[in-house]
Amino acid sequence: MRPLPWLLQRLFRIGRAEQLPIVLTQRRIFIIPTRAGLLFAVVLLVMLIGAINYNLSLGHALVFLLAGLGIVGMVHAFRNLVTLRLTPGRTEPVFAGEIARFPVHLENSRKQARRALDFRFGKQAGVSLNIPAEGLAIAAIPFATRVRGRLDPGHITLSTRYPLGLFHAWSYPHLPLFCLVYPRPLATPLPPPSPAAHTGHQRGDSGQEDFTGLRLRQPSDPTRHIAWKAVARDFSNRPLLIKQFAGGAAEELWLDWALTSADGNTETRLSILAGWVLAAEEMQALYGLRLPDREIDMAQGNAHRDACLEALALYGEAKD
Amino acid sequence: MAKQKTEPLEHSATPWLLAVALATAGPHVEHLPLWMSVLVGGLFMWRVWLWLARGQLPRRVPLTLLVAGGVAGIGWQFHTLFGRDAGVALLVLFMALKPMEMHSRRDALVVVMLGYFLLLTHYFYSQSIPTGLWLLAATTLLTATLIRLHGGAQPVAAIARYAGLLLLQALPFMLILYLLFPRISGPLWGLPQDAHSGLSGLSDKMAPGSLSNLIQSGAIAFRVRFASDLPEKSELYWRGPTFDEYDGLTWRARELSATAAQTKPSIEVTGKNYTYTSTLEAHNQRWLLALDVPTDLPTDSELAPTLEALAREPVRARARFTFTSAVDFRANRLESPAVLQHALRLPAAINPRTRALAIEWKSKSRSPEEIKDAALSMFRNEAFFYTLRPPLLGQHAMDDFLFTSRRGFCEHYASAFVFLMRAAGVPARVVTGYQGGELNPVDGFLTVRQSDAHAWAEIWLAGQGWTRVDPTAAVAPSRVEQGIAAALPTGEPLAMLSRIDIDWLRAMRNRWEAVNNGWNQWVLGYNPERQREVLSRLGFKEPDWRSMTATLAVLCGITLLVISLWTLYQRNTADPAQRAWQRYCTGLRRRGVTRAAWEGPLDFAARVAHERPDLATLTNEAAQYYADLRYGHGGSEHLRLLQQCARRLPSSWRKEV
Numbered sequence: 018m019r020p021l022p023w024l025l026q027r028l029f030r031i032g033r034a035e036q037l038p039i040v041l042t043q044r045r046i047f048i049i050p051t052r053a054g055l056l057f058a059v060v061l062l063v064m065l066i067g068a069i070n071y072n073l074s075l076g077h078a079l080v081f082l083l084a085g086l087g088i089v090g091m092v093h094a095f096r097n098l099v100t101l102r103l104t105p106g107r108t109e110p111v112f113a114g115e116i117a118r119f120p121v122h123l124e125n126s127r128k129q130a131r132r133a134l135d136f137r138f139g140k141q142a143g144v145s146l147n148i149p150a151e152g153l154a155i156a157a158i159p160f161a162t163r164v165r166g167r168l169d170p171g172h173i174t175l176s177t178r179y180p181l182g183l184f185h186a187w188s189y190p191h192l193p194l195f196c197l198v199y200p201r202p203l204a205t206p207l208p209p210p211s212p213a214a215h216t217g218h219q220r221g222d223s224g225q226e227d228f229t230g231l232r233l234r235q236p237s238d239p240t241r242h243i244a245w246k247a248v249a250r251d252f253s254n255r256p257l258l259i260k261q262f263a264g265g266a267a268e269e270l271w272l273d274w275a276l277t278s279a280d281g282n283t284e285t286r287l288s289i290l291a292g293w294v295l296a297a298e299e300m301q302a303l304y305g306l307r308l309p310d311r312e313i314d315m316a317q318g319n320a321h322r323d324a325c326l327e328a329l330a331l332y333g334e335a336k337d
Numbered sequence: 338m339a340k341q342k343t344e345p346l347e348h349s350a351t352p353w354l355l356a357v358a359l360a361t362a363g364p365h366v367e368h369l370p371l372w373m374s375v376l377v378g379g380l381f382m383w384r385v386w387l388w389l390a391r392g393q394l395p396r397r398v399p400l401t402l403l404v405a406g407g408v409a410g411i412g413w414q415f416h417t418l419f420g421r422d423a424g425v426a427l428l429v430l431f432m433a434l435k436p437m438e439m440h441s442r443r444d445a446l447v448v449v450m451l452g453y454f455l456l457l458t459h460y461f462y463s464q465s466i467p468t469g470l471w472l473l474a475a476t477t478l479l480t481a482t483l484i485r486l487h488g489g490a491q492p493v494a495a496i497a498r499y500a501g502l503l504l505l506q507a508l509p510f511m512l513i514l515y516l517l518f519p520r521i522s523g524p525l526w527g528l529p530q531d532a533h534s535g536l537s538g539l540s541d542k543m544a545p546g547s548l549s550n551l552i553q554s555g556a557i558a559f560r561v562r563f564a565s566d567l568p569e570k571s572e573l574y575w576r577g578p579t580f581d582e583y584d585g586l587t588w589r590a591r592e593l594s595a596t597a598a599q600t601k602p603s604i605e606v607t608g609k610n611y612t613y614t615s616t617l618e619a620h621n622q623r624w625l626l627a628l629d630v631p632t633d634l635p636t637d638s639e640l641a642p643t644l645e646a647l648a649r650e651p652v653r654a655r656a657r658f659t660f661t662s663a664v665d666f667r668a669n670r671l672e673s674p675a676v677l678q679h680a681l682r683l684p685a686a687i688n689p690r691t692r693a694l695a696i697e698w699k700s701k702s703r704s705p706e707e708i709k710d711a712a713l714s715m716f717r718n719e720a721f722f723y724t725l726r727p728p729l730l731g732q733h734a735m736d737d738f739l740f741t742s743r744r745g746f747c748e749h750y751a752s753a754f755v756f757l758m759r760a761a762g763v764p765a766r767v768v769t770g771y772q773g774g775e776l777n778p779v780d781g782f783l784t785v786r787q788s789d790a791h792a793w794a795e796i797w798l799a800g801q802g803w804t805r806v807d808p809t810a811a812v813a814p815s816r817v818e819q820g821i822a823a824a825l826p827t828g829e830p831l832a833m834l835s836r837i838d839i840d841w842l843r844a845m846r847n848r849w850e851a852v853n854n855g856w857n858q859w860v861l862g863y864n865p866e867r868q869r870e871v872l873s874r875l876g877f878k879e880p881d882w883r884s885m886t887a888t889l890a891v892l893c894g895i896t897l898l899v900i901s902l903w904t905l906y907q908r909n910t911a912d913p914a915q916r917a918w919q920r921y922c923t924g925l926r927r928r929g930v931t932r933a934a935w936e937g938p939l940d941f942a943a944r945v946a947h948e949r950p951d952l953a954t955l956t957n958e959a960a961q962y963y964a965d966l967r968y969g970h971g972g973s974e975h976l977r978l979l980q981q982c983a984r985r986l987p988s989s990w991r992k993e994v
Binding site for chain 1 (some may be wrong): 399443447454472484487506507508510520900
């Protein structure tokens with residue numbers, strides 16, 4: 018361990034927690050006056066000068082009472098955080114561009130409620146909540162994702178100004194949180210079913226012979242499958258419908274890296290694949306995923322979809 | 338911190354801030370010009386209506402115009418924007434206008450800070466116990482508003498309770514700071530002109546009616562505590578300014594030349610000395626109203642050539658002075674001829690009948706004493722009346738009074754007597770001050786009120802010096818023996834409380850005034866001298882600011898520690914079974930098996946059996962007890978056994994061998 022992180026960890030418990038749950042102790046909590054607190058101090062100073070100048074005994078008493086109030090306010094801001102227990106929760110995966118919410122389970126063993134606790138990651142927007150006396154709460158801390166992959170949001174900034182707003186108390190609990198961010202899906206037409214999967218079918222006409230019904234149009238559907246006649250019958254009330262065909266192997270798709278256009282960059286190709294996975298699952302097709310370094314066999318269902326998306330999310334990252 | 342700027346103010350937080358504005362600015366209406374009260378009240382009502390109707394707050398331009406208009410109005414009214422009254426008016430104006438642009442939490446904080454400042458300004462006008470209590474309540478309200486602003490909506494009672502708790506915890510700090518914060522006696526710089534307006538007391542001249550206004554006030558002038566016994570009530574002449582210049586209407590003090598002002602009066606004490614401490618209310622004049630005549634003076638004061646005790650600076654705050662006085666004395670037996678010459682001067686061509694009478698007495702008498710007796714017997718035997726509502730007197734005031742109206746009070750009698758003496762060639766002068774006082778049996782203080790204000794005369798007799806003559810005593814002896822209320826016929830205007838006959842009411846007033854006196858002595862009168870006195874009584878030798886600051890820091894540190902412990906202390910609320918199980922698990926962790934947070938007791942025991950067969954039996958037993966206690970029908974016996982399990986763990990060093 019390098020000396021600086023080691024020192025920070027020893028002194029202030031900054032860095033990833035070695036033991037769960039994290040309990041906020043005085044070594045983890047920092048406290049400084051807010052801008053309002055500084056204003057308060059200036060007001061008190063001016064009041065003290067006024068009290069001295071005009072020989073106001075009660076003025077002295079008022080200034081001293083308010084000074085005491087400031088000190089007590091500091092202790093109470095500290096109390097609002099101290100001995101709070103934090104445990105990480107399970108984070109649901111999201112698509113890049115969406116907001117991931119990291120749930121943190123909070124346990125307040127005090128007989129007093131804790132109020133106005135702000136949770137936030139770095140410069141991200143935060144969430145503010147109260148925890149009832151001797152109660153539990155879950156903070157779902159938002160994080161606006163931008164790129165796919167395994168997202169480590171870093172340490173949480175947990176802060177409060179309650180009760181008087183004169184002091185800002187904060188802590189940097191670093192919980193082992195992470196979130197899987199899938200590539201942002203791009204809606205493009207599905208690739209044709211793979212001829213390699215089922216021999217004997219000709220490419221191009223399979224899956225387009227036996228009409229089985231209509232379904233709502235997805236943005237990635239080819240326009241030639243739109244049921245124009247059905248639409249024309251009742252144009253005002255009907256959304257665009259797609260003719261569905263059953264054709265044996267039509268539902269068996271290989272979503273292959275090689276089928277995406279080679280001039281797109283890696284991220285675009287992953288996005289196209291992600292879109293395909295969603296579309297294939299939507300069509301309830303049997304599909305498999307073929308990446309340069311990995312292959313997932315034909316299957317169907319949400320678990321399969323998630324496995325495919327995870328593979329896309331983690332493409333190119335070292336496995337751990 | 339950038340967050341705070343944009344945080345909008347909740348609609349439901351606004352009433353708190355309006356209450357803050359009302360509580361801090363409202364009571365000032367009493368001291369403000371009418372137009373300001375109307376303006377401020379109107380703005381407040383408008384803001385309340387805007388809140389009720391969820392209306393849009395006014396835009397910047399009309400607000401700026403209102404501010405400019407208000408400030409201009411205040412400047413026009415007070416002829417300045419600085420100074421006490423104009424400053425208070427400005428603060429009140431801002432307090433009325435700031436809620437009009439209260440968009441964010443930051444604006445709301447400014448309102449609260451302004452409120453804290455406004456609280457202080459109330460003490461310019463009153464520092465009584467009720468004001469103190471009212472401002473304590475207002476401080477609680479302001480603090481509760483801060484809690485509301487930062488903690489979101491809660492029941493009002495919960496917020497009020499929390500604010501009360503915070504203030505309660507702040508109290509020890511206040512006491513320590515109040516006691517030990519090195520006091521500086523102000524002012525730090527020259528105070529504005531109006532700083533001491535509204536202080537009542539004797540004036541530096543005696544114009545007709547000036548005393549009668551004072552006499553109608555029941556306010557306290559000073560309180561005295563004698564070290565041993567009290568002089569007779571008829572001896573209690575508290576000496577204020579002496580007047581020896583008369584212009585036909587008003588008596589004034591003569592401007593003394595520098596050398597004359599340096600002259601020390603000579604006093605021969607012929608009787609007993611009395612030592613006492615006087616707590617003097619602020620009256621913005623230099624005289625200290627010592628018992629006539631002071632022989633030993635406090636530091637920073639001197640005895641004027643006209644025998645009154647003078648402070649170096651005007652008394653602008655309630656202050657305590659210790660004197661020694663003698664009531665039997667001879668003063669200035671050898672007076673300078675210039676002074677005596679001055680004590681005979683009269684304006685020419687007024688009061689011819691009075692002059693004629695004096696000259697007649699002079700021709701008949703062999704000595705000044707006989708002239709004095711002639712005047713006193715006239716007051717005593719002819720039909721003179723004591724009243725606070727005398728008829729108006731004309732250009733020849735003395736003639737009108739002595740020969741026509743014959744109604745008046747001390748200032749008339751003293752001034753007529755001195756006029757007569759001077760006209761008859763006896764050096765004389767008018768002395769004003771207080772006479773008498775009332776003993777409060779609750780705390781043993783003698784209370785002297787403005788209603789005890791009095792004027793008497795002094796004549797200079799060869800061999801005896803300046804001798805006090807009180808012509809009022811000749812007309813109304815009860816004035817001197819029993820006080821003003823006894824001397825006046827009923828129906829005369831007088832402060833209501835000075836003529837209470839009902840015993841329990843009087844007793845109640847005495848008690849209330851004793852409490853007030855304690856408040857004045859210990860709270861309001863806590864000045865640098867008092868602080869030194871208290872600290873040396875607490876065992877400080879030579880208290881200086883260094884030792885005081887050091888003690889202050891140490892005591893505040895200890896208090897902070899105690900309050901932190903009180904606030905942060907947390908009893909372990911886990912039930913005994915859980916605690917015993919936790920202890921057992923901690924013991925196991927030291928021996929290398931850590932229970933995960935989610936692991937139930939039996940699952941954990943199974944894992945321990947797998948990983949550490951040597952601990953299997955014991956852990957199984959403990960887990961079983963705990964499971965029974967938590968989820969089954971375990972009783973106190975199980976708890977005891979579970980607690981034993983923790984003790985039965987093999988000691989950790991044996992594991993290593």
